[in-house]
Amino acid sequence: MDQEQTQYAALRERVKELTCLYSLAQLAQRPGMALEEILQQGVELLPPAWQYPEVTAGRIALDGRCYATANFKAAGQMQSAAIVVNGQRRGSIDVVYAEPKPELDEGPFLKEERNLIEAMARHIALLVERRQAEEDRFHLQEQLRHADRLATIGQLAAGVAHELNEPLGNILGFAQLAQKQPDLPPQVARDLEKIVATSLYARQIINNLMLLSRQIPPQKTPVGLNAVLEQGLEFLESRCARNGIAVVRQLSPDLPEIIADASQLRQVFVNLVVNAIHAMPGGGTLKVTTARCGDGVLLSVEDDGMGMSEEVLRDIFVPFFTTKDVSEGTGLGLPVVHGIVTSHGGTIQVQSAPGQGARFDVRLPAAADEHTKEDKTDDILC
């Protein structure tokens, strides 16, 4: 090959390389184009940029997914480059020749082709990085919007709860006073009973609202979890029995004490059990378990009721989310549970599927932990 021919060949390779990179950059800039589409169209740019386009096939592998030209087979003479995003290998670009070609700089490939495949891999890595940053920014904005919404709901809820608390206290107090009157006609006695029961239900809602908006600061003292649960079960067991629900308790005798607000913990337990009762309208089994869990304690509340779909599971901790009728649910129970558990430095996990029941696992740090690791929610893993 004379000098002119060599220069011409080098120039042709350079033009092919630039065309390939330019086309990839163009693809990446198309508005609204998904990464998958870019990679699928991007892989088609590979064959024309190599020396023997008619026998060249390409593949881009990223995060376990492959985008390949129609004739790609992972065999024969191959040139590859890793796609490395933020120091992590996430995939590769591979170019193969379908039939053997004579040896050149790197197997049958030119050193310019090595440069090109590396440049393509870097471009794709940058693209993935940029898309990830955009996604992260979007999620962050969503979270901020969500937090804003919650703060507004919280303020509103706190105001309403505060205003209603006093008149409701009066209704309850006067109804209970009236109940003490001797010789009440039976119908009046029954009506008063209904007023008291409804007021208690309304007070429970207000209590949840005030807890949700952190109107009631926690009074933390050393607490035995089992004792709190026993108290809660005392008045929940009769309700379970009325609904045909058998209560099975497996309370570990050697639990460490925790530093917690006992009445808030009781609220956590009551809210979980009331949900379990609602989930088993035809009766069933409620299992309450406690166990030592690393340095902390574990409380599991499990039912074999109707369970939850993935869509429901996604929203259960969102205030006012409910699948129940107006008279049955307010959508405050689980957000309150979540608020209390996290303010005690704990975590809550849920396992459920439609028709398969539900299990709520609450993990709380032990007393000694609370002083040293305030509000570190991820420390208890078991």
Ligand code: ADP
């Ligand atoms: P509410 O009980 O007032 O609806 P929660 O915040 O306590 O509010 O619960 C939200 C939703 O989560 C419920 O409406 C229900 O759909 C679902 N849920 C909670 N616990 C259970 C459970 N143990 N089994 C099935 N679904 C449940």
